[in-house]
Amino acid sequence: MPKPFTQLTAIAAPVMRSNIDTDVIIRIDRIVGNSVRGSLGKWAFGALRYLPDGSENPDFILNREPYRQAEILVTGPNFGCGSSREAAVWSLQEMGIRAVIGSGFGDIFFANCFQNGILPIVVDKGIVDGLAAEVEHTQGAGRISVDLEAQTITSPSGKQIRFEIDPRRRAGLLGGLDEVALTLQRDDEIRAFQAADRTERPWIHLAGKSA
Amino acid sequence: MQKPGRTLLAKIWDQHVIAKMGDDTDLLHVDRHLLHDLGGSRGLLDLKSRNLSVHNPELTFATPDHAISTARGRAGTIKIGQELLAALRVETSASGIAMFDIDEPGQGIVHVIGPELGLSLPGCLIVCGDSHTCTHGGLGALAFGIGSSELTHVLATQAIIQRRPKTMRVKFDGALPFGVTAKDLILALIGQIGAAGGTGYAVEYAGSAIRDLPVEGRLTICNLSIELGAKMGLIAPDEETYEYIRGRAYAPKGEMWERAVAAWRQLPSDPDAVFDKEVIVDVGKIIPQVTWGISPEHVIGVDGHVPDPGQIADPAKRAAIETALDYMGLKAGAPIMGTPVDWVFIGSCTNSRLSDLRAAAEVVRGRKVAPGVRAWVVPGSETVKRDAVAEGLDKIFIEAGFEWREPGCSMCLAANGETVAPGQRSVSTSNRNFIGRQGPRARTHLASPATAAAAAISGAIADVRTMER
Numbered sequence: 001m002p003k004p005f006t007q008l009t010a011i012a013a014p015v016m017r018s019n020i021d022t023d024v025i026i027r028i029d030r031i032v033g034n035s036v037r038g039s040l041g042k043w044a045f046g047a048l049r050y051l052p053d054g055s056e057n058p059d060f061i062l063n064r065e066p067y068r069q070a071e072i073l074v075t076g077p078n079f080g081c082g083s084s085r086e087a088a089v090w091s092l093q094e095m096g097i098r099a100v101i102g103s104g105f106g107d108i109f110f111a112n113c114f115q116n117g118i119l120p121i122v123v124d125k126g127i128v129d130g131l132a133a134e135v136e137h138t139q140g141a142g143r144i145s146v147d148l149e150a151q152t153i154t155s156p157s158g159k160q161i162r163f164e165i166d167p168r169r170r171a172g173l174l175g176g177l178d179e180v181a182l183t184l185q186r187d188d189e190i191r192a193f194q195a196a197d198r199t200e201r202p203w204i205h206l207a208g209k210s211a
Numbered sequence: 212m213q214k215p216g217r218t219l220l221a222k223i224w225d226q227h228v229i230a231k232m233g234d235d236t237d238l239l240h241v242d243r244h245l246l247h248d249l250g251g252s253r254g255l256l257d258l259k260s261r262n263l264s265v266h267n268p269e270l271t272f273a274t275p276d277h278a279i280s281t282a283r284g285r286a287g288t289i290k291i292g293q294e295l296l297a298a299l300r301v302e303t304s305a306s307g308i309a310m311f312d313i314d315e316p317g318q319g320i321v322h323v324i325g326p327e328l329g330l331s332l333p334g335c336l337i338v339c340g341d342s343h344t345c346t347h348g349g350l351g352a353l354a355f356g357i358g359s360s361e362l363t364h365v366l367a368t369q370a371i372i373q374r375r376p377k378t379m380r381v382k383f384d385g386a387l388p389f390g391v392t393a394k395d396l397i398l399a400l401i402g403q404i405g406a407a408g409g410t411g412y413a414v415e416y417a418g419s420a421i422r423d424l425p426v427e428g429r430l431t432i433c434n435l436s437i438e439l440g441a442k443m444g445l446i447a448p449d450e451e452t453y454e455y456i457r458g459r460a461y462a463p464k465g466e467m468w469e470r471a472v473a474a475w476r477q478l479p480s481d482p483d484a485v486f487d488k489e490v491i492v493d494v495g496k497i498i499p500q501v502t503w504g505i506s507p508e509h510v511i512g513v514d515g516h517v518p519d520p521g522q523i524a525d526p527a528k529r530a531a532i533e534t535a536l537d538y539m540g541l542k543a544g545a546p547i548m549g550t551p552v553d554w555v556f557i558g559s560c561t562n563s564r565l566s567d568l569r570a571a572a573e574v575v576r577g578r579k580v581a582p583g584v585r586a587w588v589v590p591g592s593e594t595v596k597r598d599a600v601a602e603g604l605d606k607i608f609i610e611a612g613f614e615w616r617e618p619g620c621s622m623c624l625a626a627n628g629e630t631v632a633p634g635q636r637s638v639s640t641s642n643r644n645f646i647g648r649q650g651p652r653a654r655t656h657l658a659s660p661a662t663a664a665a666a667a668i669s670g671a672i673a674d675v676r677t678m679e680r
Contacts, residue, residue: 019506023645028626078407084342086358107442115360183368193229203463203471
C-alpha cells in the first residue's frame with residue numbers, strides 16, 4: 001500500500017535531458033529477480049551517475065551537493081519513456097525522490113508513479129524550464145514546495161503555479177489508497193459483467209478450455 | 212441529429228466497461244493476461260502474500276522468455292533466470308494457469324506466442340507486464356503494457372482501471388517501395404513525429420499500405436507504438452486477420468468461429484469517426500531506415516548522414532545530439548552507410564516471426580557473414596523455430612556463419628546476460644537503441660531484418676536494395 005502524499009518542501013534537482021528512458025533510470029540486470037526491492041536506490045541513473053570504472057561521475061547533478069538530498073526531480077521532456085518496469089519508480093523512490101515535475105512522461109511510468117505514492121506533475125515546458133533555472137540560480141539551495149491538496153507548486157522565489165491532476169489519482173495519493181482492495185469491493189459488478197459477457201462473447205471465456 | 216461515427220478504440224473500450232468511475236476513467240474487463248518470467252512469478256507471489264487468489268486463471272497464460280538463455284539446451288541460463296523459471300512453474304501450477312514451457316510448442320516471446328496460439332483476438336483487451344504488449348493491436352485488439360502493481364491488480368480482479376486515451380489516426384498511403392518493410396514504415400513515422408509524438412494517445416494505423424501488409428507486418432507496426440510514446444496501437448481487423456487466426460490452437464471453432472467473425476466485422480472505425488489527431492505518411496518517399504542515436508526518433512534513411520550539431524541553433528537540441536553522437540562513437544555529419552559493425556542481432560518481439568526470418572534469409576542465402584562480425588538469429592518462438600527449420604532457413608543462416616539460437620528475448624534487452632560488449636556496435640532488429648539497452652555502453656542501430664542481414668554480410672551498415680535479388 002503506498003504512503004500518502006500530501007505536501008512536500010524539498011531540494012529539487014533538474015535532470016533536463018530529453019527522453020530519459022526507463023533503461024537509463026534502472027538497468028535491466030539490476031532488477032532481474034523476485035526480491036530486488038530495497039537494493040535499487042544506488043543503481044538509479046547508473047549510466048549517467050557512474051563512470052565506466054564504477055566511480056561517481058562528478059558532472060552528474062545527483063552526485064553534487066545539495067542535489068544529493070533532492071526529493072523532487074525537475075525533468076526534461078518525455079521522462080520515463082520506454083519499458084513498463086516499475087523498478088524505475090522503485091529506484092527513484094529508494095534514492096529519496098517523492099515527486100517529479102516535467103512537461104510530459106512515458107504513459108506507463110506515469111501510471112506506475114501513482115501506484116507507489118510518487119507524484120508526477122505535468123506542466124508546460126516553459127514552467128518546467130523556469131523552475132529549473134530558479135533552482136540552478138540558487139545553486140540548489142532554493143527549495144520547491146508541492147501541495148497536492150491545493151494543486152500548487154511554489155518555486156524557490158515564491159511563484160505559485162497551479163497544476164492539473166486526475167481527481168481519482170489525486171484522491172488515491174492523498175489517502176494512500178489500496179487500489180486492489182477497492183476494486184475487490186466491486187467484485188459483484190465484475191462477476192455480473194462476466195456472466196453477461198459469457199453470453200455476448202463466449203469465445204473469450206472458453207479460451208483456457210479449447211486447447 | 213445523427214450519432215457521430217465511432218472509432219475502433221471506442222468500440223472495443225465500451226465493450227469492456229464494467230463500471231464508470233468518472234473523468235473518462237473506467238474499470239475495464241481484461242480478456243487475456245499474459246505473464247512472463249521476469250514479472251509473472253513476482254506478481255503471483257505478491258498476490259499470495261496478500262492472501263488473494265487469481266480471479267480468472269483460465270484467462271491468464273504464461274511463458275518464460277526474458278531471463279532464459281537462448282543457447283542450445285538453454286545452457287548458461289543465469290542463476291537468477293533459473294530461479295525465476297522455477298518460480299514461474301511452481302506459481303502458475305499452484306494457481307491453475309497454463310504455462311508454455313521451454314522446448315514445448317507455445318513457448319516463445321509473449322508477443323509472438325499470443326497471436327500465434329490464437330490467444331490474441333480482434334476486439335480483445337489484452338494486458339501484460341511488458342511495454343511491447345501494444346504488438347497485439349495488429350490483430351485489432353486493445354493491448355497495452357502495465358507495471359507490477361497493475362499486474363497484481365489484474366491477477367486479483369481480472370480488471371484494470373484506465374483513463375480513456377485520446378485518439379490518433381496515422382494513414383500510411385501508397386505502395387511500399389522496393390526494399391522497404393513494415394519496420395521501415397514505423398521507424399519513419401517515429402522520425403517524423405518524435406518519440407513523444409504519441410504520448411497520451413491510442414494510435415490507429417490505417418491507409419492502403421497497412422491494408423496491404425500481412426498480419427506479421429502489422430504486428431511489427433503496432434509493436435513500435437510505445438517507441439512513439441503511445442502505449443496502445445491498433446489496426447482494424449479484416450479478411451487477412453481472420454485468415455491468419457482461423458484454425459489456431461485457441462481460436463474459436465465451428466459455429467463459435469462464425470459468431471466471433473460476425474462480431475469482429477463490426478469493429479473497424481466508422482467512416483465518419485473523428486480522431487483527436489490525424490497524421491499522414493507518404494509511403495512512396497520512404498527508404499530503408501536505420502537509427503543513428505540513443506532514441507528511436509534518431510532515425511534516418513540508410514543513404515543519409517548523421518546530424519551535425521554545429522548546424523543546430525537550439526542549445527538543448529545541439530547538446531542532445533552531441534551526447535548521442537558521443538555515446539554512439541559517430542562523427543558529426545558522417546554518412547551512416549559504411550559504418551563498421553561488430554554484431555548483428557535478428558530477433559525480438561518486433562522482428563522474429565517467420566516472415567522476418569525469411570526476409571533476412573533471402574539476403575543471406577549463398578553469402579557469408581563478414582569476418583569479425585558476430586551474427587545471431589533468435590527465433591521468436593518454438594513454433595517459429597520449427598517452421599523455419601522445416602523450410603531450411605536455419606541451414607541458410609548457419610552456412611553463412613550466423614548462430615541459430617533458441618527462442619527468447621535474448622539480446623533485445625539483455626536481461627538474460629546475453630549482451631553486446633561495451634563499445635561494440637550492433638545492428639539489431641529489436642525496438643530500443645537506448646543507452647545500455649543491449650549491455651553497458653553497447654551501441655545499437657535499429658533496422659529491419661533485411662537491413663540487419665545486409666549489415667552482417669557487408670560488415671558495415673549497408674543499403675539492402677543493392678543486395679536484394
